[in-house]
Amino acid sequence: xxxxxxSIQRAPSMNRITVTPSQATRWLDNQNNLNRPVIRAxxxxxxxxxxxxxxxxxxxxxxxxxxxxLLDGQHRLWAVVEAxxxxxxxxxxxxxxxxxxxxxxxxGRSIADQLRLCGGAGKATPVRMSVVRAMLGRGERxxxxxxxxxxxxxxHALALExxxxxxxxxxxxxxxAADCRAVIVRAWYSNDHAQLARFCEILSTSMARQERDxxxxxxxxxxxxxxQRSASRQRERYAKIERALMAFLTGEPLTRLHAAxxxxxxxxxxxxxxxxxxxx
Numbered sequence: 001x002x003x004x005x006x007s008i009q010r011a012p013s014m015n016r017i018t019v020t021p022s023q024a025t026r027w028l029d030n031q032n033n034l035n036r037p038v039i040r041a042x043x044x045x046x047x048x049x050x051x052x053x054x055x056x057x058x059x060x061x062x063x064x065x066x067x068x069x070l071l072d073g074q075h076r077l078w079a080v081v082e083a084x085x086x087x088x089x090x091x092x093x094x095x096x097x098x099x100x101x102x103x104x105x106x107x108g109r110s111i112a113d114q115l116r117l118c119g120g121a122g123k124a125t126p127v128r129m130s131v132v133r134a135m136l137g138r139g140e141r142x143x144x145x146x147x148x149x150x151x152x153x154x155x156h157a158l159a160l161e162x163x164x165x166x167x168x169x170x171x172x173x174x175x176x177a178a179d180c181r182a183v184i185v186r187a188w189y190s191n192d193h194a195q196l197a198r199f200c201e202i203l204s205t206s207m208a209r210q211e212r213d214x215x216x217x218x219x220x221x222x223x224x225x226x227x228q229r230s231a232s233r234q235r236e237r238y239a240k241i242e243r244a245l246m247a248f249l250t251g252e253p254l255t256r257l258h259a260a261x262x263x264x265x266x267x268x269x270x271x272x273x274x275x276x277x278x279x280x
Contacts, residue, residue, distance in 0.1 A: 139238025
């Protein structure tokens, strides 16, 4: 009678291992033939956290079946390679292969879920996270780590509150959207708050009072007739919101609403980074 090799009979075991980029590469090259396609955005997000020293050791890690095949953790391993830094992880060996049927089978936590669970960042809601992603992605939905999200939500808490107070959830389709609020948050740091509130009021109600309000009405019409499903549309919407807001703030008349060619409202940390580059 054929017996199961002793290596396959062993019970699951776990070691706390500092996984180096070379070790991660060997595992990926030689023992990763069962997993789903790699999602590059996830790898890059993990790698940013690892490079920044923000990666945390948790009960989740790497898992191999009794034959040495990788069951769980390929995105973590690819991130170690991408970040090119050693990362400490819990590594499980001799995990029954049938456990792959339930690994990652539950509902994943959003970043907002993670931040609320650890009691951080105040009002960490999916709606606020969409504004954070639009702020950092210049209209597009930027991928962020939980630490990056925590930093933005706390650093810009007052500006975010202002944007939500003046562009509340109720209103016309496409107006109280993440990209609109993202631009307001950015502009909050360098512009008169009463003027910004007036811009939001016109955008929400279409109640223009003078000629300088016309760019806002043009923007309102555009926003209500365009969607945000494609990346190119997201970029266009964001750039036109910025252009209309700048024209309103400066009193510049517009005959047609064009997209801004670059970022018009820098966040304080972006201003500081630019000054540092100039000095260097």
